[in-house]
Amino acid sequence: MINKLLSTAIKFYLRSQVTKAEDLQVKIVGKNRQILQGYIPQVLLCCNRAVYQGLFLRQIEIHGININFNLPEVLKKKPFKLLEPIIVDIKLGLDAADLQASLDSPLLQSGLSDLWQIILAAQLTDARTEKIVDSVIEWHSIAIASETLNLRGTYQDTTGKVREINLSTGIGLTNDHTLDLSPLKITSESVSSELGEQLEIELGTDVAIEQLVIESEQMLCSGKITINS
Structure with a gap:
């Protein structure tokens, strides 16, 4: 009972x-x-x-x-x-259609916005990226390839013209709290830039990823997260 x-x-x-x-x-x-x-x-x-x-x-x-x-x-x-708080083991699976459907999620949009700012900070030594440093990117599509994510979006340049931009990045793990983005490439009508060094994203101590698999059309992730409430 x-x-x-x-x-x-x-x-x-x-x-x-x-x-x-x-x-x-x-x-x-x-x-x-x-x-x-x-x-x-x-x-x-x-x-x-x-x-x-x-x-x-x-x-x-x-x-x-x-x-x-x-x-x-x-x-x-x-x-x-x-x-x-409790620590739980979690396994997640999603495919390309799920990821595209999630693109309007405030959580994903916030994550992509934070990612873009981190990328720009790492790219500031490249003068070509200065044209889009202050731009807000509107992401329209996201696709999964083998160990790679490909994003397509648009932004307004300094003249107000809408331009297309593409972001491609491999994703791996530096450790269970840190994502490794490499190689990372940005292309648009005015910019073509590739970050030669690794770009690391700290996930915080509440997340510990044990496995991350990105294959054609699907993504699998397992690890531990802390749930506070």
């Missing part, structure tokens, strides 16, 4: 966090005595075709341990909440 009630509460909590989730499954591992104290030793969940804040994900698998939660409130049919 308690497992069924809790599974339902977790499913309700997860569905409140996503716009869409198909085939959502939750498995709770623990004794009734532990769960009745507000403690779950293990929880496993998986779902297909999830949409989280505009990000389209083909498949998600999550394994969490040592979870303390608000049992008294759950028993009153209130939302499930974590009482302290």
Whole structure:
């Protein structure tokens, strides 16, 4: 009874966090005595075709341990909440169509904007890039190739004319907290520039990527993340 009630509460909590989730499954591992104290030793969940804040994900698998939660409130049919941060193992899979569909996501747009500023900072020694340093890029497409992401967008030059720009970059791991972008190439009507050195992106201590595979038409990622609430 308690497992069924809790599974339902977790499913309700997860569905409140996503716009869409198909085939959502939750498995709770623990004794009734532990769960009745507000403690779950293990929880496993998986779902297909999830949409989280505009990000389209083909498949998600999550394994969490040592979870303390608000049992008294759950028993009153209130939302499930974590009482302290947990570290979970997570596996994500998405394909080219998912990535293109995610392009309007505020999370992805923010990430691409931050990436563009980092790239420009690394490229400032190249005078040719000065023409687009202050430009806002509107990204229209993103495609997956073997170990490479290709983006196409537009920007306004200093005369107000709309120009096309293309960004191509390989993606690897320097360590579990750092992405390595190399080789990285920018081309447009006025610019053709390639960054010869590695460009590293720090992901922060809440993320630890163990595997990142980018193949034609799909991307697979596994690692650990810290969930604070």
